[in-house]
Amino acid sequence: MIRHIWMSLVLALMVGVSQAAVDTFEFETEDQRKRFYSLSGELRCPKCQNQNIADSDAPVATDLRRELFRLLDEGESDEEIVEFMVARYGDFVRYKPALTVQTIVLWFGPALFLLIGLVSLAVMLRRRQRAMRDTHAGHLTVDEQHRLRALLEKKNSDD
Amino acid sequence: MRRLYLIIPLVLFLGLVGFFMNALMDKKRENEEAAALGMQPSTSLVLPSALIGKPFPAFSLATVEDQSQMLTNDDLIGRPALVNIWATWCVACRVEHPVLNKLAAQGVVIHGVNYKDENPSAQKWLKEFHDPYQLNISDAEGRLGLDLGVYGAPETFLIDAEGVIRYKFIGVVDERVWERELQPRYQALVDGAQP
Numbered sequence: 001m002i003r004h005i006w007m008s009l010v011l012a013l014m015v016g017v018s019q020a021a022v023d024t025f026e027f028e029t030e031d032q033r034k035r036f037y038s039l040s041g042e043l044r045c046p047k048c049q050n051q052n053i054a055d056s057d058a059p060v061a062t063d064l065r066r067e068l069f070r071l072l073d074e075g076e077s078d079e080e081i082v083e084f085m086v087a088r089y090g091d092f093v094r095y096k097p098a099l100t101v102q103t104i105v106l107w108f109g110p111a112l113f114l115l116i117g118l119v120s121l122a123v124m125l126r127r128r129q130r131a132m133r134d135t136h137a138g139h140l141t142v143d144e145q146h147r148l149r150a151l152l153e154k155k156n157s158d159d
Numbered sequence: 160m161r162r163l164y165l166i167i168p169l170v171l172f173l174g175l176v177g178f179f180m181n182a183l184m185d186k187k188r189e190n191e192e193a194a195a196l197g198m199q200p201s202t203s204l205v206l207p208s209a210l211i212g213k214p215f216p217a218f219s220l221a222t223v224e225d226q227s228q229m230l231t232n233d234d235l236i237g238r239p240a241l242v243n244i245w246a247t248w249c250v251a252c253r254v255e256h257p258v259l260n261k262l263a264a265q266g267v268v269i270h271g272v273n274y275k276d277e278n279p280s281a282q283k284w285l286k287e288f289h290d291p292y293q294l295n296i297s298d299a300e301g302r303l304g305l306d307l308g309v310y311g312a313p314e315t316f317l318i319d320a321e322g323v324i325r326y327k328f329i330g331v332v333d334e335r336v337w338e339r340e341l342q343p344r345y346q347a348l349v350d351g352a353q354p
Contacts (some may be wrong), residue, residue: 009305054267067305087209088209088307090209
């Protein structure tokens with residue numbers, strides 16, 4: 001009896017877990033299924049904006065998943081499907097932003113910053129190196145060297 | 160003097176901080192305004208519509224009142240109008256409804272898209288709360304809503320006399336939104352449509 005109660009409790013818990021975003025789509029091919037999961041992971045839910053449409057329980061995400069399935073079923077390519085979504089919901093729905101004039105900073109900004117950093121580092125290191133070399137090569141003029149020697153000799157004779 | 164170069168990274172960094180702070184503060188101010196009006200502060204940002212400047216999506220749907228009477232996008236052409244996406248399950252739509260009634264009484268052309276809803280409850284709603292809509296489009300499956308990029312009712316589109324979408328407002332249209340966001344744009348279209 002107790003075992004039965006435990007069993008039903010465990011089952012009840014499992015129902016709760018599996019409730020998140022379950023659709024019953026019948027895919028014709030394994031390839032379609034894979035593309036469905038990769039695309040639904042890549043498309044962002046317009047309502048709950050930190051989730052993709054695969055994770056979201058929002059009604060609009062359900063609609064978009066259904067639409068995604070329909071488009072796949074009709075044989076649309078991945079690019080066509082993303083374009084379909086962007087035409088309606090804007091670039092926002094892409095988790096992978098397209099490379100356009102507007103997003104060029106987003107794509108190459110970090111690399112540019114890194115480059116600036118590396119160049120400045122290189123310049124600084126080279127300058128420091130040159131400064132060190134200069135001191136070793138003795139940047140004192142002949143006059144200064146004479147004075148230095150004189151001072152040192154004077155110090156020695158004072159001792 | 161050369162030392163001044165050293166503060167460039169700091170200046171750049173502060174610039175970035177300022178940019179992000181500004182964006183965050185905008186959001187905060189928006190939420191405070193919403194709270195002052197008794198609305199839920201939103202955690203999400205309002206998306207710009209991808210359809211501005213594009214013709215209203217083609218559709219062929221029945222009216223809310225009569226399943227056998229069909230409407231198409233051609234029926235929207237002729238006058239500038241507001242197209243309001245609403246549903247009986249949408250709590251905020253109830254808040255918005257009296258404002259739409261008032262605008263309709265002032266002569267503003269408003270069409271309704273009853274989004275993912277059931278006709279009987281929609282009919283009951285329109286009877287109970289008054290019907291401000293010239294055309295009542297029944298989009299029970301939400302297909303038109305999807306083509307419009309709707310992600311939560313209420314949403315209100317502004318279309319011109321040629322049926323091109325000019326503006327979209329997401330959220331409750333209240334008097335302030337009407338005066339600030341919609342009326343100037345609507346009036347400009349009306350004035351433009353009557354040479």
